[in-house]
Amino acid sequence: MDAYLVAMLVFAGFYALMALGLNVIWGLTGMVNLGLVGFFGVGAYASALLTSKLAWPMPLGWAAGATIAALAGGIMALIVARLRGDYLAIVTLGFAEVIRLVASNEVWLTNGTDGISGIPGPWRGAVTPQQFNLIFLGIVWTAVAIAFYLLSRASHSPFGRVLRAIREDEDVAAVAGKPVLWFKVRAFVTGAAVLGMAGALYAHYNAFIAPEGFAPLLTIYIVLALTAGGVGSMRGAIIGAIFLITLIEGTRFLAAAVPGVTPVQKAALREGAIALTLILLLRFRPQGLIPERTRTKA
Amino acid sequence: MTTFSLNRRAALLGTAGALSSFAIGGKLAAQGAPITFGVLPPLTGAGGPYGPAMLRAVQGVVEEANAAGGIRGRQIRVVAEDDQTNPDAAVRGARKLIDVDRASCIIGTWASASTTAVAPLCWENRVSLFTVSGADSITLLPHQGYIFRTQPNSRLQISTACDYLMSKGARRVFHLAAQSPFAASSQEVMVEKFRAGGGAVSGYIVYERDKTAFRSEVDQIMRSRSDTVMLNGYLPDVTILLRELFRAGFEGRRFTFAYAANATTFQSLPNEVTNGLITFQPSPDLDSGAFNRLKNRFGNVEVDPYSAQTNDHATLAILAAAQAGEATGTAIRDNVRKISQGDGEKVDNVTDGLRLIAAGRAVNYEGASGPVSFDERGDIQGTKFRYEVAENGRFRLLELV
Numbered sequence: 036m037d038a039y040l041v042a043m044l045v046f047a048g049f050y051a052l053m054a055l056g057l058n059v060i061w062g063l064t065g066m067v068n069l070g071l072v073g074f075f076g077v078g079a080y081a082s083a084l085l086t087s088k089l090a091w092p093m094p095l096g097w098a099a100g101a102t103i104a105a106l107a108g109g110i111m112a113l114i115v116a117r118l119r120g121d122y123l124a125i126v127t128l129g130f131a132e133v134i135r136l137v138a139s140n141e142v143w144l145t146n147g148t149d150g151i152s153g154i155p156g157p158w159r160g161a162v163t164p165q166q167f168n169l170i171f172l173g174i175v176w177t178a179v180a181i182a183f184y185l186l187s188r189a190s191h192s193p194f195g196r197v198l199r200a201i202r203e204d205e206d207v208a209a210v211a212g213k214p215v216l217w218f219k220v221r222a223f224v225t226g227a228a229v230l231g232m233a234g235a236l237y238a239h240y241n242a243f244i245a246p247e248g249f250a251p252l253l254t255i256y257i258v259l260a261l262t263a264g265g266v267g268s269m270r271g272a273i274i275g276a277i278f279l280i281t282l283i284e285g286t287r288f289l290a291a292a293v294p295g296v297t298p299v300q301k302a303a304l305r306e307g308a309i310a311l312t313l314i315l316l317l318r319f320r321p322q323g324l325i326p327e328r329t330r331t332k333a
Numbered sequence: 334m335t336t337f338s339l340n341r342r343a344a345l346l347g348t349a350g351a352l353s354s355f356a357i358g359g360k361l362a363a364q365g366a367p368i369t370f371g372v373l374p375p376l377t378g379a380g381g382p383y384g385p386a387m388l389r390a391v392q393g394v395v396e397e398a399n400a401a402g403g404i405r406g407r408q409i410r411v412v413a414e415d416d417q418t419n420p421d422a423a424v425r426g427a428r429k430l431i432d433v434d435r436a437s438c439i440i441g442t443w444a445s446a447s448t449t450a451v452a453p454l455c456w457e458n459r460v461s462l463f464t465v466s467g468a469d470s471i472t473l474l475p476h477q478g479y480i481f482r483t484q485p486n487s488r489l490q491i492s493t494a495c496d497y498l499m500s501k502g503a504r505r506v507f508h509l510a511a512q513s514p515f516a517a518s519s520q521e522v523m524v525e526k527f528r529a530g531g532g533a534v535s536g537y538i539v540y541e542r543d544k545t546a547f548r549s550e551v552d553q554i555m556r557s558r559s560d561t562v563m564l565n566g567y568l569p570d571v572t573i574l575l576r577e578l579f580r581a582g583f584e585g586r587r588f589t590f591a592y593a594a595n596a597t598t599f600q601s602l603p604n605e606v607t608n609g610l611i612t613f614q615p616s617p618d619l620d621s622g623a624f625n626r627l628k629n630r631f632g633n634v635e636v637d638p639y640s641a642q643t644n645d646h647a648t649l650a651i652l653a654a655a656q657a658g659e660a661t662g663t664a665i666r667d668n669v670r671k672i673s674q675g676d677g678e679k680v681d682n683v684t685d686g687l688r689l690i691a692a693g694r695a696v697n698y699e700g701a702s703g704p705v706s707f708d709e710r711g712d713i714q715g716t717k718f719r720y721e722v723a724e725n726g727r728f729r730l731l732e733l734v
Contacts, residue, residue: 039432046425136541139512148514149470152449164457241424242453247446248420287414287429298413299385302376305415 041168043284048175049237051276053257055182055269056229061258062267062327063190064222065202067120069254070111070127071230073134076249078104078231079238080138080145083154086239093157097235104231105224112223116216119205131254138246150245154238171240178236179273182229187269189225198222199267199329256283263316265323274324282309367410368403368660370395370650371436371460373426373451374643378418380443383639386631387441387465388413390640393630394647394683401684404654405691416442420450427451431458437654437662440646442466443639445514455479460662461669463646465639468514472710478666480711481649483642483702485615487515488522491565493718494588494613495526497734498561503586504532507559509550509574511542511566519565535559542570551577564589572598579606590614591721599726607723615703616719616733617641622681623648623701638702645700649673652686652698673698674706 053075060068078100086096115126138145145151157174159167189195197218200208209215238244256279264275286305290296296304316324372391374384395409403409412434414426423442430436431454438461442448445468452471455462456479464471465484472482485493498506508523510516516539523534535557538550551574554562562578562585564571571593578587591614598607617624617638627644628636650665652672657664672686677695680686689696698705703716721728 036433039428042428042432043425140539142517147517148446148512149468150446150449152453152470152474164454241450243420243450245420245446245449247444248450250419252419253421284425284429298372298388298415299376301413302415302417306377 038165038168041165041172043280045168045171045175045240047277047280048172048179049233049240050257050260050279051179051273052175052182052233052236053230054261054264054272054276055179055186056226056233057257057261058226058267058269058272059186059189059198059222059229060226062261062272063195063198063202064219066115066219066223067124068127068223068226069124069251069258070130070134071257072249072251072254073127073131074104074108074227074230075234075237075253076131076134076138076244076246077107078234079244079249080151080234081231082235083151083238083244084144087151087154093155093239097232097239100235100238101228101232104234105228107231108223108225108227109220111227112220113216116219128251128254131249131251135246135249138249145246148246150243150248151238152243154242154244156239156242159242171236175236175240178232182232183269183273186225186229190269194218194221259313261323263313263323265325265327267327267329268323268325271323271325271327278324282312365407367408368654369410369412369434369436370647371427371430371434371439372411372413372441372643373416373423373430373439373447374413374441375418375443375447376413376415378416380416380418383443383637384415384441386637386640387443387643389631390627390644391440391647393627394644394651398647398651398683398687401687404651404660404687405658407660409651412436416444416447416451418444418447420444420446423447424450424454427454431455431460436460437660438463438650438665440650441639441643445471449474452476452480455662458662459666461650461665463643463650465642469518470514472712476711478711479662481646481669481707482711483645483700483705483713484638485713485716488518489712489716490590490615490718491515491519491522492526493734494563495523495530497613497718497720497732498563498586498588499527499530499532501586503561505535505557505559506532506561506563507536507554507557508534508538508563508565509554510537510539510563511570512539513542513565513567516565523563540566540570542567544570545573547574547577550574551581551583554578555581555583559585561586561588564593566593568593568595568597572601575606575610576602586611588613591719594723599723604725608725610723611720611731612723612728613718613720614638615716617702618700618704618717619733621699621701623699626682627701636701641701645698645702645705648683648686648698648700649705651683652690652696655687655690656696670707672696674704 057071081103082096082100085091139148197213260275260279265271286308290301290304374387376384395411399408416423440463442464445466448464448466456476463481467484467487469486588611591612594612653665653668654660656668656672677697680696681699686696706714719733720731722731
């Protein structure tokens with residue numbers, strides 16, 4: 036049971052990192068990003084390839100994963116400079132699918148749909164599986180803590196206020212003399228870097244990545260985690276991620292406790308329970324578990 | 334000094350004695366505790382149509398084994414988790430099965446990506462993994478013997494298909510493949526096989542499977558003057574391809590996997606389009622005792638190859654654990670080959686197998702999916718293949734090889 040709880044906390048850490056990254060782009064700046072799994076995938080593939088094919092040390096691979104995802108984020112921000120709302124959502128969704136299709140088709144680089152297996156992990160093999168879990172728990176939550184600290188600072192700084200201004204009304208921010216595009220690019224770069232970092236860590240924890248792992252389902256999970264936690268709030272992003280994992284995994288045991296259901300019904304019951312909880316949450320607490328705190332009310 | 338050392342010795346002895354009595358006590362207590370088998374089939378998602386039956390097959394075998402007294406008196410408990418046909422969810426499900434339920438084996442991973450994602454967890458935690466996934470790369474992982482695969486890998490499937498086609502006189506074969514883990518490896522095998530057999534692969538295209546029209550692909554097939562086209566795709570795209578090949582007037586042989594053309598194909602295409610289409614599949618051993626028992630248990634409905642395989646997975650795991658006298662993942666790993674191949678008495682069900690093993694006799698399990706013998710990498714050997722031809726809205730058996 037301990038090993039399982041630790042593993043789930045590691046997963047919660049990945050989700051928290053992703054929710055933090057998304058929060059900069061969507062929560063603060065108001066740019067709907069449904070392509071977050073694409074940046075996650077870019078980070079994962081970059082680090083996996085550099086460490087397993089070119090034998091880079093892992094920390095360098097993680098940094099490279101974050102950097103390359105940030106670059107992709109910057110380019111993406113320039114491409115979608117004039118898009119807002121639904122249109123932006125569609126284009127970012129498309130970006131993630133493009134990444135997935137490139138990963139499936141460029142077999143020379145990514146090994147196609149077979150995926151990359153045997154990605155090294157810190158001391159993997161030298162320690163017991165449980166110790167490896169604990170080591171990774173430390174690494175992931177350290178990363179979450181650092182990202183949380185830096186992003187909270189940024190969010191309360193003048194930079195963060197401009198991002199919020201852009202979210203509330205882009206034209207007003209422009210009239211106030213703020214270079215809107217430049218701020219959007221920086222927000223995208225920052226968010227994508229955190230997403231890429233999450234991907235890089237994930238690849239080394241799982242030891243295996245394949246294009247199927249970067250399907251839109253993960254994007255939806257993270258958007259839900261952030262919505263549940265509180266859009267715009269960094270603490271909310273982390274709480275939301277933990278809440279989501281608890282919900283996904285907790286329903287496993289709850290559904291099993293219902294007497295007289297077959298495993299097939301249990302699987303359906305689980306998905307239903309997750310959906311229902313989220314609907315209820317959004318109905319009765321639309322601002323999220325930990326709402327964003329700003330000095331002015333919208 | 335001497336006294337001290339004596340004391341220490343006494344203390345050590347005492348501790349050792351206490352520890353061993355604990356260990357013995359633990360073992361005695363464990364003898365009555367149930368053994369847990371984890372099942373990780375796709376109950377939702379793309380594999381959703383297959384998972385429930387795969388699980389039912391496992392449950393049937395376990396019920397039978399429990400009725401026969403279990404594994405040396407210990408009952409078997411089945412815990413199922415849904416892998417949602419998603420590698421990420423599969424990993425979390427496997428974590429729960431291994432860490433919470435202490436499963437000694439995991440049965441029935443279906444999608445290749447799920448199997449590959451779950452595999453490292455299994456060998457690191459010394460849990461045996463029985464799978465129906467076909468990607469070649471799976472048994473090439475450094476799995477230390479913990480993976481058993483009852484699905485013939487795609488290399489074996491394609492090379493068998495090539496032999497069949499050549500024996501029917503195919504010389505110029507066009508390979509049209511959906512983007513999948515087996516497209517590239519299939520092509521390699523086909524080129525090798527046909528070159529050796531005096532033929533040639535006249536063309537090779539990999540297409541994106543979600544497309545709704547394949548005009549340019551079909552044009553290239555027509556231009557290549559091939560006598561056979563190998564449709565290495567999935568149901569929706571192969572259905573469209575068949576229609577477009579008919580329209581273009583292709584008169585050669587059309588050959589595909591059985592999962593890419595089935596009864597639904599006949600509902601969406603007129604008979605004149607489908608007539609003459611040849612399908613092939615690794616076949617469950619339809620005449621075997623094990624297969625017929627499974628069919629009976631399912632209420633005489635059609636049994637898919639995956640359920641036949643999970644039926645065998647559960648039987649193998651139970652017999653291996655009985656043979657070993659303990660139900661750890663490593664014991665199962667080390668004993669599967671002892672009860673699945675060799676000169677032992679042939680059995681086709683778990684009850685007979687348990688009885689013979691209890692009597693100290695050697696057994697050789699012959700399963701519903703085939704004779705289930707494994708090579709050193711964990712791949713299945715000697716599966717039968719079934720060829721059928723479409724004739725006026727139904728399939729007629731051509732050959733069972």
